[in-house]
Amino acid sequence: MNNTSPVRAWLGLLVVLGPVLLVAMDGSVLFLAMPAITGALTPSADQSLWILDSYGFAVGSLLIAFGAVGDRYGRKRLLLIGTAMFGLGSVGAAFATGPESLIAFRVLMGVAGATLLPSALAVLGTLFPDPRRRAQAIGIFAATFAAGFAIGPIVAGQLLSRFWWGSVLLINVPVVLVFLVFAPMLLGEVRATVDTRIDVPSVLTSAAGLLLAMYAVKHAAAQGFTASAVAVGVAGAVLLGWFGRRQTRIANPLVDFSLFGNPVFTVAIVTGFLPLAAWSATAFLGGGYLQSVLGLSVADAALLAVPGAVVLTGTAVVTPVIAARIGRPAALITAHFTIVAGLLLLLPTSTSGGAAWYVAATAVAGIGYGISFSVVADIAVAAVAPERAGSAAALAETGNELGNALGIALFGSLAALLFRVNGPDLAPTLAETLALPALVPAADDARAAFTDGLHVVAVTAAVLHALLGSVALRVLRSRSAPRRRFRSDTGDIGAGGDRCGSHRGTNAT
Known part of the structure; x- marks a missing residue:
């Protein structure tokens, strides 16, 4: 694969990006679709949560395992099998006749997604052996992954305004078919060059x-x-x-814990978790705020998410270029404090208005999200030898998926708790409260309680990002004194001559 022509390499990247986009998008595509799913399948409260979370849980719990499987048995083979499974799961979920079958097919999609992400990111190292080209490719990969999360609700909103809820899952099928046709032509098989018995x-x-x-x-x-x-x-x-x-x-460990001996690498992996947790929670709660508090249609709510999605995606694309100049550590710090600023812009939102504040908040925070997605992925691949790339990529993607799954569970539960404490105590959720007849004063109280919950979640996430950003600043300052140059093309992510790459192959032989 090192002799791959530039044209074939970029075409190979293009075909790989299709499944990557789908895996990310399906982590958020149901945010706006849940009311329609609830009306069609009438799931219980617990089943509704599992419809949302089962996909992310399956992906997050299996990424490390499938990263090692790809290293051992071949990443191209795993990509083809996983993509086919993802397509079958999407069709099954789109035509599910009950909540139990929908949850089962979402789990199947999650298992398939776990096979795709580490192999897709690892294969970039073979398509682009030149470090600078590889950094550009990883930036595009990260931008695509970020865009998938960001545009999921937007795509869902547009489809739901025209078709039934299953359409938000059925759109995966054409992308799956294109990949299965062209991937065998453009991608060569890649597996570890040393003994990687699982x-x-x-x-x-x-x-x-x-x-x-x-x-x-x-x-x-x-x-x-x-x-x-x-x-x-x-x-x-x-x-x-x-x-x-x-x-x-x-x-032959699945996880090379010696990588975490580098504090910068550790901060980067944690950065892979927290921004996804904050983004998924505020996107989910923001959708409820726009529709149930401000009364916007699902299509209008989706359109208001467009500016943040554009900023996030664009930032992920240009981050490798910027990081090459200022260093990836500096980019990590910038990401955290930009997210803090964006989250705090949610505080002026109210029951009487706040759509403009919501757009501004998602746009500003989108800069930080885009930087974090791109930098973490770059560090994960640059930190290890090629034969361990799948496992290292799995670490970064595991942080992302755990953040996506637990963000809603933890921050969403905090918002639900505040709603139960401060709301009218007539129903457990805002949607159920608003469905009750002739309760105008209670409805106003419910909207206010929901908005307060959104504010508390935003402040909590902002404080956590400020703390992690402060830790990163201290760690990076102490390590940058001997040398202030952090080069993305050599794998340097620390100072004083310490490289994450110095741990390469520690336990791989």
């Missing part, structure tokens, strides 16, 4: 531990610390602890 216990414990831990957090956030939630959480923690301990003792 440790089956590690695969099973990483997947089971992450799934149990995420379920426990979600259940506790939504329903309190019940005995079952605590038991599941403890089981997940034990499995993850055993998994982590095992990785330091085997020859």
